[in-house]
Amino acid sequence: MSTALIEKIKQQIKDLEVDTTPQEVGVVRSVGDGIAEIDGLSSAQMMEMVVFATTDGLSLQETLEQTDALYGLVLNLEEDVVKVVVLGETTRVKEGVRVMRTNRLLSIPVGEAIVGRVVDPLGTPIDGKGGIAMDKHMPIERVAYGVMERSGVNEPVHTGIKAIDSMIPIGRGQRELIIGDRQTGKTTIAIDTIINQKYEPKEKRPICIYVAIGQKRSKTASLMAKLEAAGAMEYTTIVATSASEASPLLFLAPFSGAAIGEYFMEQGRDVLVVFDDLSKHANAYRQMSLLLRRPPGREAYPGDIFYLHSRLLERSAKLSKELGGGSITALPIIETQEGDVSAYIPTNVISITDGQIFLDTDLFNKGIRPALDVGISVSRVGSSAQTKAMKKVAGKIRLELAQFRELEAFMQFASDLDEDTKKRIESGRKYVELLKQEQNNPIPFQKQVVAIYAANNGLFDDALVANTHKIELSFLEYMEREYTNVLSGIETGRELTDEIVEQLNKAIVGFKEAHAQFYVSDVV
Amino acid sequence: MQNAYAAAVIQLIKDGQDVDQVLRGLATILTARSHEKLFQSVLRIVLRTLETHQSNDRVVVASSEDAIALEQAIAALAKQGVTKKLPTIVDPNIIGGFVTETNGVRIDASYKQTLLTLYQTITT
Numbered sequence: 001m002s003t004a005l006i007e008k009i010k011q012q013i014k015d016l017e018v019d020t021t022p023q024e025v026g027v028v029r030s031v032g033d034g035i036a037e038i039d040g041l042s043s044a045q046m047m048e049m050v051v052f053a054t055t056d057g058l059s060l061q062e063t064l065e066q067t068d069a070l071y072g073l074v075l076n077l078e079e080d081v082v083k084v085v086v087l088g089e090t091t092r093v094k095e096g097v098r099v100m101r102t103n104r105l106l107s108i109p110v111g112e113a114i115v116g117r118v119v120d121p122l123g124t125p126i127d128g129k130g131g132i133a134m135d136k137h138m139p140i141e142r143v144a145y146g147v148m149e150r151s152g153v154n155e156p157v158h159t160g161i162k163a164i165d166s167m168i169p170i171g172r173g174q175r176e177l178i179i180g181d182r183q184t185g186k187t188t189i190a191i192d193t194i195i196n197q198k199y200e201p202k203e204k205r206p207i208c209i210y211v212a213i214g215q216k217r218s219k220t221a222s223l224m225a226k227l228e229a230a231g232a233m234e235y236t237t238i239v240a241t242s243a244s245e246a247s248p249l250l251f252l253a254p255f256s257g258a259a260i261g262e263y264f265m266e267q268g269r270d271v272l273v274v275f276d277d278l279s280k281h282a283n284a285y286r287q288m289s290l291l292l293r294r295p296p297g298r299e300a301y302p303g304d305i306f307y308l309h310s311r312l313l314e315r316s317a318k319l320s321k322e323l324g325g326g327s328i329t330a331l332p333i334i335e336t337q338e339g340d341v342s343a344y345i346p347t348n349v350i351s352i353t354d355g356q357i358f359l360d361t362d363l364f365n366k367g368i369r370p371a372l373d374v375g376i377s378v379s380r381v382g383s384s385a386q387t388k389a390m391k392k393v394a395g396k397i398r399l400e401l402a403q404f405r406e407l408e409a410f411m412q413f414a415s416d417l418d419e420d421t422k423k424r425i426e427s428g429r430k431y432v433e434l435l436k437q438e439q440n441n442p443i444p445f446q447k448q449v450v451a452i453y454a455a456n457n458g459l460f461d462d463a464l465v466a467n468t469h470k471i472e473l474s475f476l477e478y479m480e481r482e483y484t485n486v487l488s489g490i491e492t493g494r495e496l497t498d499e500i501v502e503q504l505n506k507a508i509v510g511f512k513e514a515h516a517q518f519y520v521s522d523v524v
Numbered sequence: 525m526q527n528a529y530a531a532a533v534i535q536l537i538k539d540g541q542d543v544d545q546v547l548r549g550l551a552t553i554l555t556a557r558s559h560e561k562l563f564q565s566v567l568r569i570v571l572r573t574l575e576t577h578q579s580n581d582r583v584v585v586a587s588s589e590d591a592i593a594l595e596q597a598i599a600a601l602a603k604q605g606v607t608k609k610l611p612t613i614v615d616p617n618i619i620g621g622f623v624t625e626t627n628g629v630r631i632d633a634s635y636k637q638t639l640l641t642l643y644q645t646i647t648t
Contacts, residue, residue: 009646016642018621018633020600025630027580039573040580040628059617060636064643080527080573100630 026082026099028052033291034090034246036072038082038099047141048074049106050084053098071122072099073106073248076292083292085248087122104137108256110263111135115207118224118238121249121256126240127224138259140252144314151320153354156385157206157272157329160196160442161189163372163435166394166452167401168357171385172206172270173318173327177349179334179341180359185370186333188439189357190274191223193331195230196442197272206270206329208236211257214250214280217242226440247291250284258315261328265317268324273316277333278309282345299344306348313352355379369436374401388495390445393452397431404428430460433468446490447476453496454508462519471518475511483507526562529554530569537574584613584623586635597622600631 026040036052044050052070055063070092076083086093108123111134118127121140125132153171170176178186194208210227212220220240227233237260241253254275261271275281282305289302297303309332316330332353334346339361341350350356357377364371383391407425417425434455437443443451451472459475460468479487486503490496496504512519529550536546547567554560583601585593594612601610606626618634625631 012642012645016638018638019641020631020633022604022629022631024628025580025625026628042628057615057617060619060639063636063640080531098625098630 024101025053026050028093028095028097028099029081030095031086031090031093034086034248034288035291036084036086036090036093036099038084039080041074041082041099041101044074044077044082044101045105046074046077047105049102049104050074050099051102052086052093053100054092056098068124071102073252075288076294085288085292086246087248087252088246090246106140106252107137108140108259109134109136110138110260114237114260115235116233116237118220118240119256121239121241121252123256136263138263140255140259141311142259142262142315144311145317145319145323149320149323150317151325152384153318153327153381154384155270155318155327156387156390156445157193158196158200158445159189159193160199160444160448161192161370161437162443162448162451163370163374163437164189164357165386165445165448166390166435167374167398168355168372168377168379169381169383169386169390169394170329170331170355170379171318171381172329173316174355174379174381174385175313175316175330175332175353176379177332177334177353177356178359179336179346179350179356180371181336181339181361184359184361184364185439186335186359187223187276189359189370190276190331190333191226192440192442193272194227194236194274195232195440196444197235198231199442199444204270205235206272206327207261207264208232209257209261209271209273210236210238211254211273211275212238212240212242213253213275213277214241214243214245214284215276217244230440247284247287250281251288254278254281254312258312258328262315265319265326265328266324268326270326271328273328273330275312275330275332277335278349279333279335279345282308301344305345306352309349310352313349354381367436368432369439372435374398375405387445387449389449389490389493390452392496393449393456396456397435397452400424400428400431404431426465427460429465430463430468431455433465434460434472436469444491446487447479449490449496450479450487450504451476453504457505457508459508459511464518467518471515474515474518475507478511478514479507482510525559526565526569529559529562529566530573533566533570534573537570580628581610581626582613582624583610584615584618584625584634586614586616586618586620588612588614590620593620593622596633597624600624600633601626604629 026038029037029039050072054070071087072084113133153173155172157170239257241249257273261273264271286301294302316328318327334349355378358373359371360373489500583597618636620635621633623632623634
């Protein structure tokens, strides 16, 4: 044992004082379904942490063998009883167990070392990689920043998904909802966005936080493996609660994620938080509220279900320069049933967020993936959150797709249509093909700009619709090989200068000449 | 309603009123208000509450011969304004020192707690 350690222990023993501070104590009157009713604790505060003295009556050795202190959260202050949700194994709580106030509201320990780790909503690491050095405690519940403390959203978060970055751009500090039925690719969009941040320069790269609320452990484990394989865990923290955990922990998970995000935001850094998903969060809160005997409202949800999500999502912000200019971008996910976006929870969250990305099961089954319904997806921040380069090329694609959707109904009468309509339909089908993208394959924004510019300027003219994807891939390879300066110019300058435009036009012509095998028209 | 009656009775008893007198008063009021049927449930709540509060008040020491710990416990209680004698429980698990609990306030000056604090300080 080192001398330094011995000296440290000696000093700690010397400085040790017997603590005779009086602590307010209550007694568990009854416990069941994760809720403990406490007699006493008349001065307890709402959302205060309390600790159960489950080691009373045990020897010192037995106490040391018990791994963690058992905490509870005060959620109901009634006339003669305090109701506390147990944040852990309820089996450790018995009638007659003492409960002490901690005099602090629920908080999570946070530090730089939390990045790259998997933690539970109380900040305890669950990835088996040892303890985490913490810097400070961040309150889990907190009032959001006021209006004057914020600034406008004007910097993009690149998702790496062409359809989103071109037509539904997301900005740093925005809340963009991802909504759709089960198995439509909602989590994939969130994960691709996280992976795509590796293309951002390190000093501007957002810290990513993925909050898994009631997910299967196997799913969380496979997501973590995907992120590790893509090198994204370097800048990502996962807050995980599985489906088998108690509803209070599911309730706390997104707030813990927001608290971790605020720690980095207050240092002037950008953060991306994914809440997957808030439907399960609402269910957990409903379960907890019913057990606490709070009056049920519509669909048995408690009356403050809207406030639950609004106070969570309002914590996403773009701070003013005076406060460091950091931001939290939120990507909440909501699962609908049979495409019903007019249900209670979806409509609540739609009204809170700054836009939504709708994923449609029919489109998914038709092979259009990501299955974005561009017609009803929107970003209320819009082009303020786009680079100049993307703004220049994205306008035409939206118009083409809008016209294509109108003409889609006429496609079955293809032989009866005039030439112009047939050309528009074919052009629309090519744009649809262009916007298809493989899972976990985000594309850096400069390549997106190049691909869309080329599509707008005749790259796919005289080509079969079925060849669109092949042409796009070959063209991007061609650009990487022959026109690296163009890609890096767009990446650094973020706009399409005249010089870059000239080079792009030259590249399109050169590519078409060199790859004539792709160009056989199917328009009769 | 029975909770309100029970709370009033408990408050009167805690204020030092004679228990018999309070209970007779309760019976009179219940009859006057035609709430006789609540009498049993009110009594049940009062008894349970008083039992819980009574059983909470105590002094815990490691050994019945640890006079120093007992003296320290009495001094700590006196600082809180508690002068009445509390039941003493012997629990060797606290190793030494004392633990007092009264009126919903606990002072844990046991050696067990002190050693636990030291362990947590060293290991974190």
